[in-house]
Amino acid sequence: MSSKEKILETAIVLFAQKGYSGLSMRQLAQAIDMSVAAIYHHFPDKNALYLETVRFAFSDKEQVFAQVWESDCPAEEKLGRFIRSLIDVMLQDRDFHRLMQREILEADPERMQLLAQGIFKRQFCLLMQLATELAPEQDAHLVATSVIGLAKYYVEYQPLLKNFPGWKPEYEMPEVIAAHITGLLLNGLKAKAA
Amino acid sequence: MSSKEKILETAIVLFAQKGYSGLSMRQLAQAIDMSVAAIYHHFPDKNALYLETVRFAFSDKEQVFAQVWESDCPAEEKLGRFIRSLIDVMLQDRDFHRLMQREILEADPERMQLLAQGIFKRQFCLLMQLATELAPEQDAHLVATSVIGLAKYYVEYQPLLKNFPGWKPEYEMPEVIAAHITGLLLNGLKAKAA
C-alpha cells in the first residue's frame, strides 16, 4: 500500500470517529507514523484531504449491490436481497457509514450533489425501477426512499434503541431487521396495489 | 431572558451548526455579545456547557405530542397524527433536530441512556402501545422503530434526495410525506394482520 493510500485509509477511520475539526493533522500524522509535512506533500491542505477521504471511502461501494440487481429472481425476493445487502454493508463498514452520516449532517449542497450523482444515483434508480415493478401505481421515489430510510434507521439508531424498554438482542441481527422491513414493505405495497 | 438562557439558546444553534469542536468559546461569546469569561461564570467548562445545551434543547419536547395521545380518535388516525407531528417538529425545529443527529453520531452510551430514559421513553412506549393496538401479532418494538425511522429519514436526507432524478418539490411538504408513510404503514400492518 502506498503512503497516500495509507493516509486515506487511516483518515477514513479518524474523520469518521472525530469529525473534520475534531481530528488534527498532527493526530493523523502520529497515527500513520509520519511527519505532518509528509501529509502536506500528498495533499494541499486539510480540506482537500477530507474531500479526497470522503471520495475514497465511497469509491468502492458502487458495485456492492451488483449481484443483487443481476440476479434474475422475482421482484419480491430482489427487494429482500437489496435490503439485506444494505444492512450488511452498513453494519460491516461502520466507518464508511459514520462518514456518510457526517456528510448528511453537514449537508453542503455541492457535496450532496456530488454524492448523489457520482455515487448513489445508480442504486437509487435501480431501486425506483424495482419499486415500479412491485407497485406501479405508487410513487417510485417515495417508495425507494422508504426502503432506504427503514434500513438505515435500524442501524443508525441502535445505540439509542437499545435503551428503550422491550428491546431484545435479536434486534441487532441483520436477518431479523431485514425480514421485518421486507415484510412490512411487501405487505404495504401489495395492499395498496389491490 | 436571563444571560444563562441566552447563552444556552445561542449554543443550541451554533453547536447544531458547527458541532462540539467546531464551535469555539470565543465565537459563542461574540454571538451573544459577551466576554468569554462571562460564559465561564455560568458554566464550569466547555463540556459541561455542551451537555447542558443538549439537555436544554430536549427539555421542552416532552409534551409536544401530548395532544396526539390525548385525542380519542381511532388508532389509525392517531398514527397519522403522530407521524405528522413528528415530521412537523423535525422540520420546524431544525436546530433541535441537528443537535439530535450529532448526539446519535457521537453515540456515547451514557448519553444515549440519558436521552432514551429521560426524554424519548414515554413517546416510544406510547407508540409501541399504539402499534400493539393496530397489529397485535407483530413486534411492537420493531413497528415503532419503523414509524420513527420512516419519518426521520425523509427529513434528514432531503438535501441528498433532492439530487436524485425524479425528485418533485412536493416531497418537501410534510402532508405529502406523512400521507405516504402513514398509508404504507397502515396497509403493511393491516395486510399482515389479515
Next chain:
DNA sequence: AATTACCTAACAAACGTTCAGTAGGTATGT
C-alpha cells in the same frame, strides 16, 4: 460587607501551514 455578574488580559497548549533541507532513485551528458 458580601455576593453576583461581568470585564480585560494573559497563559500554555494545540492548531493549520510552511520552509529549508536531505536521502534515495533515475535519467542525461561526457
Next chain:
DNA sequence: ACATACCTACTGAACGTTTGTTAGGTAATT
C-alpha cells in the same frame, strides 16, 4: 565510469493564529 541535474518522498523546526481556561479587577446589587 562518473559527475551533473532533477525528481519524489520525506523530516525537523518554526511561523503566526486560535484554542480552552484562568487570574485579578470592577461595577452594581443585596
